[in-house]
Amino acid sequence: MGSVILGSGSALPKRCVTNEELAQSVDTTNEWIIERTGIRQRYLADDSETTSSLATEAAKKALEAAGIDAADIDLIVLATATPDQTFPATATTVQANLGIKDCIAFDVAAVCTGFLYALTVSDSMLRGGNARRALVIGAETFSRILDWEDRTTCVLFGDGAGALVLESREGEDGILATRLHAAGHHNELLYVDGGPSTTQTVGHLRMRGREVFRHAVVNLAEVLNEVMEAAGMTAADIDWVVPHQANARILDATAKKLSLPADKVIVTVDQHANTSAASVPLAFDVAVRDGRIQRGDMVVMEAMGGGLTWGAAALRY
Template sequence: MTRRSVVIGAGHYLPERIVENAEFENWLDTSDEWIRSRSGIERRHFAAEGETTSNMATRAAEAALKMAGKTAEDVDAIVVATSTPDLTFPSAATMVQAQLGMTKGFAFDVQAVCAGFVYALTNANALIVSGQADRVLVIGAETFSKIMDWTDRSTCVLFGDGAGALLLEAQDGTGENRDRGILATDLNSDGRHKDLLYVDGGVSTQTTGHLRMQGNQVFRHAVEKLASTANTALAKAGLGAQDIDWIVPHQANIRIIQGTAKKLDLPMEQVVVTVQDHGNTSAASIPLAMSVGVARGQIKRGDLVVTEAIGGGLAWGAVVLRW
């Protein structure tokens, strides 16, 4: 028998405030048509005053627990992927632990920007496969609206806030790729490309900073690297693109999503797309899209799902799992 990490619950949370593209026309030289044509984004959600990353992560976690029919006491570990924690320390994950009323186990954050959830999922899988934990909450949560430069029309219109969560449980499998659960992962990074996507501030510089991005360069790297990491993860599982039921990509830009699907020779009908309603929610975008995909009736038990993401670092990776 082979120990597998199986998804038993999914949930998400979005702030109440919805910001349509047209709202940016009030202070930026931009338009709804300009934003849609370049990104596919139509609207996004912004956190309310006092609404934090850990608050949203907790709401998403509660939804995932409810779907699974579990409570916080059934959870051994929490892994939160975020680049926008409430505080420098302690981790957002320990705050979620407290807000859920979880009094055992352990919790920690993972920071790999938009690739954060793929990294968190890979770490959670390792905890389960190694026997360190039987159930792990894996959460992506971001308040990117707090690090936007509202004078930069090339970036501030692209990002939004939100959270998504999966509950993973250890289950026995046969060791074959027909098993449910995580079948393969692939992680990569290349720090030489730091200047393509970063925040120009931090603790050691005693500044908050704003997000900076060379969009054209990020796009150039994204399609190639996303298709490559997806194929690598599939090969590790002994599978190919023809076996995929759904791609759940990082929701950054519809053109990147379309380009990656084309490279994998898959129709857009097999891609879960939420970027139009949420914008780029960084580490939250994949679990958010997974939860929405389940709610829509797209992702079903037994489906082969490939998820991939790229973010600042550059960091990128993919996970192959059978739902």
Template sequence: MRSVVKGVGGYLPDRIVTNQDLAQIVDTSDEWITARTGIRERRIAADGELTSAMGLAAAKAALADAGLEPGEIDLIVLATSTPDQTFPATAVTIQAELGITDGAAFDVQAVCSGFVFAMSTADNYLKSGQFKRALVIGAEAFSRILDWEDRATCVLFGDGAGAWVLEAERLNGTMADRGILATSLRSDGRYRDKLYVDGGPSSTGTVGHLRMDGPEVFRHAVTKISQVIGETLDKAGYTASDIDWFVPHQANKRILDGAARKLGLDPERVVMTVEKHANTSAASIPLALMTACSDGRIKKGDLVLLEAMGGGFTWGALLIRW
């Protein structure tokens, strides 16, 4: 039994904020941001535009791409660190808006690694036979938790959502090498104070703002990403040279370039959207993949590698035959 991708979709808010725009409100410049991150612009959610609304738009696009109706979905797993409310889960809001009354819906919180964690979770439910079809969504409104006076962090993030439709299929013969082939997930709470939000219901009773020790995150990122990628490839019996497309979490161009070099991957095989989207946390991988599908780069039969690292630290990788 394999989890096979049936459709992909995404959503980006209308408002574009460029590096030049940010230079008007914080001590920075387009040159400073671009040189250190590769980011030139990001999308910011409109006032009143919720994480659930962005996730819903991405989910509808993925369902349309799959040619399915909402009622054919029996599982929704939403990766987000910026839910509409402390509870209920934002996934149930999307479930209700889609008119789905059967199955289950819940959120997964692993920050920037969230989409990989959510995919692995849905994959295990589908392979076990507990559910038939899943919507896996990454949706974030990170602009709501940024300190817009902190130039080290406010320039890095954007808002948006991406979604995939997965379906459980029993594959045989040559078709057995399709769908999700392997996943690896890791976390190490010793590093939780390197990337965190300084608020929460049980600590301060406030939402808080994102705080990051950038050099420490960068120092750990390439090594941890490379290790978990190696584990994932080994599980599936592949090597880095077999990869058709590398779709990493869009955190920082220098991190992406470093990971690709360590794997020995041709830069042309790396899908990179950080320049236009910035870091959209759990939404970055599905948005990047949607872009590469829309422009024709990723085709049926391609071997695609996903990876991410986020606060916690959490990190993980997933290998899929498209």
């Protein structure tokens, strides 16, 4: 058995915030943000928009693209670092929103790498016969955990969601290979200074940006080589790279390290900023809907986030 992608979907909050607007309340400038990150705008959730509402919207669009009903889904794996509640899992809220009476539903927490962890788990469960059709979602409202007085971090992130519908099929293989890693001893490089077990507060995001950048360039290049080798691919076989949209500099450096042309890299960081676990599926859906990614294309995805965690996936769309 293998798993194939039937459809994709994405969702963004209603409010778009440009660098110029952000500079009215944060000690920064449009030029400073663009030069260091490539970000020009981001979408921020209002009080009526939550991780589950964005995830539900993305899931509905993915189901529509796949041409199947919500009732046909028997597995939901939702990657997020900003759940609606400490528990239950936000995936169960999405399940209820979609009107699914019974299915497997749970969250995965691996921050920016979360979607690739969720994709790997879903693929394994489909191959193992635990489910036939899965919704794999990355959804975040990172604006809820930002310190808006820390200009080095608050300008980097946005909110959003992305989703894929997978189906297990005999003799077909859409997800060719995945590779995941974690290094918990680097916790202090990118973390949130709160949690129910320690401070009983939500906390705020903290990051040592230069060190994260250094690890990202090395780790992402290495894991992309790993997953391409596992899939029997070379860089020449790749039609598209869909990277985690963290920083334009990281995207450029990773592509150069692999000798990949820039026009093969899907870039949405300028429009959405860093949406953490939503980043990869959101960028993938944008490129599918604008016609760049076509059926039969060979695609690699990669991401690195807090933990540190990092990973990659190779697939045939």
